[in-house]
Amino acid sequence: MTFSLTLQDIKPVTHDTYQLTFDRPDGFNFEVGQATHFALDQSGWRDEDRAFTMTSLPGDSDKLEFVIKSYPSHDGVTERIPALQPGAQVIAEEPAGAITDHGPGTFIAGGAGITPFIAILRSHAQKGAMDCHLIFANETEKDIILKDEFDAMEGLKTSYLVSDQNDTDHTAGRPDKDMLSSLVTDFDQTFYVCGPQKMVDAVRDALKELGASEDKIITEEGW
Numbered sequence: 001m002t003f004s005l006t007l008q009d010i011k012p013v014t015h016d017t018y019q020l021t022f023d024r025p026d027g028f029n030f031e032v033g034q035a036t037h038f039a040l041d042q043s044g045w046r047d048e049d050r051a052f053t054m055t056s057l058p059g060d061s062d063k064l065e066f067v068i069k070s071y072p073s074h075d076g077v078t079e080r081i082p083a084l085q086p087g088a089q090v091i092a093e094e095p096a097g098a099i100t101d102h103g104p105g106t107f108i109a110g111g112a113g114i115t116p117f118i119a120i121l122r123s124h125a126q127k128g129a130m131d132c133h134l135i136f137a138n139e140t141e142k143d144i145i146l147k148d149e150f151d152a153m154e155g156l157k158t159s160y161l162v163s164d165q166n167d168t169d170h171t172a173g174r175p176d177k178d179m180l181s182s183l184v185t186d187f188d189q190t191f192y193v194c195g196p197q198k199m200v201d202a203v204r205d206a207l208k209e210l211g212a213s214e215d216k217i218i219t220e221e222g223w
């Protein structure tokens with residue numbers, strides 16, 4: 001089954017990332033952290049579907065929100081995102097996805113891999129009594145998506161890692177084994193990992209070497 005979503009609003013949240021709000025059609029049900037595949041309802045683009053994660057909560061009945069990073073160098077779907085205007089339509093598939101809420105833990109994201117954690121952390125914040133740690137890796141400070149919102153979440157510890165900028169107030173580096181051992185003390189907890197596949201594989205291996213159990217590492221393959 002497919003759903004036609006109509007864009008209500010689009011606004012930048014960083015220099016290359018956009019928050020898109022759509023009408024929510026009846027029957028579009030999902031768990032927090034899940035994604036859908038959607039294609040632009042435009043000539044030549046209807047077969048070009050990509051996976052995008054709902055960043056609004058399942059209980060938000062009046063809207064569906066996505067946060068999408070645009071890659072102008074790809075000549076793909078996301079290159080066209082900044083030009084979308086309210087009223088534009090996309091064709092979405094049934095929601096699916098392996099990253100769902102498994103309770104408190106440490107969330108390790110690279111770039112746009114933050115999107116399932118936006119939803120899960122919003123859900124924890126809404127319930128109150130959050131006890132989570134976000135380790136968010138980016139190339140530069142200006143790439144950090146929704147930093148103000150994370151900083152304002154009570155009970156969320158944040159560690160921002162910046163790999164390609166020398167004059168940073170944040171921690172310089174990547175989420176490798178040494179970095180993770182300096183940021184995390186308890187490896188007997190749930191870890192959520194999302195980002196480019198190479199980062200996910202490297203972080204999963206590092207966590208296992210540091211004592212984390214494979215069945216407590218929640219990832220999405222094929223990002």
Ligand SMILES: Cc1cc2nc3c(=O)[nH]c(=O)nc-3n(C[C@H](O)[C@H](O)[C@H](O)COP(=O)(O)OP(=O)(O)OC[C@H]3O[C@@H](n4cnc5c(N)ncnc54)[C@H](O)[C@@H]3O)c2cc1C
Binds near residue numbers: 070071116223
């Ligand atoms: C479960 C899941 C959820 C996701 N959720 C989100 C989300 O919420 N937000 C989000 O922003 N993204 C998300 N993604 C990633 C998203 O689906 C797209 O893969 C990504 O945004 C790139 O799409 P694209 O059409 O721009 O380019 P692509 O499909 O990656 O590429 C189009 C073309 O560009 C060229 N190309 C590819 N890579 C490069 C490169 N590095 N340099 C130059 N040219 C290149 C190739 O010719 C390619 O055919 C998710 C992915 C998964 C698997």
